[in-house]
Amino acid sequence: MIIKTDNNKAWWLVLPVFLLVAFSAIIPLMTVVNYSVQDIFDQNNAYFVGADWYREVLRDPRLHDSLLRQFIYSFSVLAIEIPLGIGVALMMPTKGRMGSLCLILLAIPLLIPWNVVGTIWQIFGRADIGLFGWTLNALGVDYNYASNTGDAWATVLLMDVWHWTSLVALLCYSGLRAIPEAFYQAAEIDRASKWAVFRYIQLPRLKSVLVIGILLRFMDSFMIYTEPFVLTGGGPGNSTTFLSQTLTKMAIGQFDLGPAAAFSLIYFLIVLLVSWLFFTTITYMDKAK
Amino acid sequence: MNMTKRKIVGITLYILFLLVPIYWLVNMSFKTNEEILGSLSLWPSNVTFDNYMVIFTDATWYSGYINSILYVSMNVVITLLVALPAAYAFSRYRFTGDKHLFFWLLTNRMAPPAVFLLPFFQLYSSVGLFDTHIAVALAHCLFNVPLAVWILEGFMSGVPREIDETAYIDGYSFPRFFVRIFLPMIRSGIGVTAFFAFMFSWVELLLARTLTSVDAKPIAAIMTRTVGATGVDWGVLAAAGVLTILPGLLVIWFVRNHVAKGFALGRV
Known part of the structure; x- marks a missing residue:
């Protein structure tokens, strides 16, 4: 850890970032706050309505439903991707050409534009022209992601696992590389079992990268929009309509600015709150040790 | 075995x-x-190769790729230019409000883009930047700059302070030291940051689509054209998809040796 010195001139160095982010975050956020407390008919007719929109949105069943779906989705994503990512990282070759080849292959899904990810799975899952859907149907499984809710959920989840497990795996891989060889040698002398090596050497060293991984995956899965939109369009019915899509429908589809703005702020607060809770728990557990 | x-x-x-x-x-x-x-x-x-020929011969198609590459490059340059000095300040100095500022920056990474859609649209329309590359580049800074500051701060904290002090004693001014000595020392960190900025800007569609209509429309938005009155043109859709994967492959090839460290955001 570097010892830092007090120096308020350092503000000059962060000023560009501050101005840029102020322009692209504070102004828009204030606009949203402004909308959320007013009823706007046109440019000259706007009435202050206080917390009315918030009350309306909090009672809105659409919000409740998509919020519940969102939580189930985000937690399923974490429950699958974190263990799978650790597993993949443990299996990756550590050295040489095979190692870098694996890294590059693993990173490919991360570099595909999100709507193309949706397109890939849209094609892949179709029973007539897609390998996946065709194979399942040939095996006698009645699979159709466009009409069956369970299939739609399974496909959206599988797509997310396909898309993002690599991120967790690459994070863990870099964490594992940082463990000195001497640790493993000591474990060998102690005749530690594979499980003991994992539990007492590898897992503790993975903690910092896992915190990053869980936070990133939670935030990004909570904001998911493009992939399910392309794949299922939110259907069948509303079964795969998540928060971002509900919000976009409200704001751009129906142009309900007030409720949409109130919804936005609540949405943002939930992400902040869950991230903060998670982060505080981790730091607290660290101190307790 | x-x-x-x-x-x-x-x-x-x-x-x-x-x-x-x-x-x-x-x-x-x-x-x-x-x-x-x-x-x-x-x-x-x-x-x-007909599907690919359709894309390479039709300007409305290939301009989408040019637009995407333009705004992504702009975004990477802007992100690095503002994030480098800021990350240095965070890694070396304590100053009034530093922790709050750092946390506030990170909260912008947590903001769902859907929240900012409408205000962004209005903001950029009102300053006359709607449908320009720079608008998308600036909008993507919302999530790329915080991440870049975070990654770079991790890499910079790995460089011992003594290097800075020795350089100052040798009579280097701050800008000269920063560009000549410090930046070359963290070049793998800079490469990795550029890679991440590229990645998140390249894959994002929601903001890019909302802020453009014709002149700066990204390829990902143009792809929806393949759904026509006569059904979906699957072949061209697939070809366009394949072409969006290639730039990513090219970029990862350049940073392949630093990827492992980079994915830990310089923090292992």
Whole structure:
């Protein structure tokens, strides 16, 4: 850890970032706050309505439903991707050409534009022209992601696992590389079992990268929009309509600015709150040790 | 070596799981629509480049790629220019409000883009930047700058302070030291940051689509054109998809040696 010195001139160095982010975050956020407390008919007719929109949105069943779906989705994503990512990282070759080849292959899904990810799975899952859907149907499984809710959920989840497990795996891989060889040698002398090596050497060293991984995956899965939109369009019915899509429908589809703005702020607060809770728990557990 | 064998089988299976859907897209891009809709085949029986020719000869198609590459490059340059000094300040100095500022920056990474759609649209329209590349580049700074500051701060904290002090004693001014000595020392960190900025800007569609209409429309938004009155032009759709994967492959090839450290965001 570097010892830092007090120096308020350092503000000059962060000023560009501050101005840029102020322009692209504070102004828009204030606009949203402004909308959320007013009823706007046109440019000259706007009435202050206080917390009315918030009350309306909090009672809105659409919000409740998509919020519940969102939580189930985000937690399923974490429950699958974190263990799978650790597993993949443990299996990756550590050295040489095979190692870098694996890294590059693993990173490919991360570099595909999100709507193309949706397109890939849209094609892949179709029973007539897609390998996946065709194979399942040939095996006698009645699979159709466009009409069956369970299939739609399974496909959206599988797509997310396909898309993002690599991120967790690459994070863990870099964490594992940082463990000195001497640790493993000591474990060998102690005749530690594979499980003991994992539990007492590898897992503790993975903690910092896992915190990053869980936070990133939670935030990004909570904001998911493009992939399910392309794949299922939110259907069948509303079964795969998540928060971002509900919000976009409200704001751009129906142009309900007030409720949409109130919804936005609540949405943002939930992400902040869950991230903060998670982060505080981790730091607290660290101190307790 | 039973354990090693099991590992190789496991990782091979996982990589197959990643590659088969992509292979299917590539496979389709070399087929005619009749063949795609006719019967399922594991490889194209008559390899055709027609789908790719459609994209390379039609300006409305290939301009999408140019637009995307333009705004992504702008975004990477802007992100690095503002994030480098800021990350240095965070890694070296304590100043009033530093922790709050750092946390506030990170909260912007947590903001769902859907929240900012409408205000962004209005903000950029009102300053006359709607449908320009720079608008998308600036909008993507919302999530790229916080991440860049975070990654760079991690890399910079790994450089001992003594280096700075020695340089100052040798009579280097701050800008000269920063550019001549400090930046070359963290060049792998800069490469990795540029990679991440590229990645998140390249894959984002929601903001890019909302802030553009014709002149700066990204390729990802143009792809929806393949859905026409006569049904979906699957072949061209697949070819366009394949072409969006290539720039990413190219970029990761350049940073392949730093990827492992980079994915830990310089924090291992």
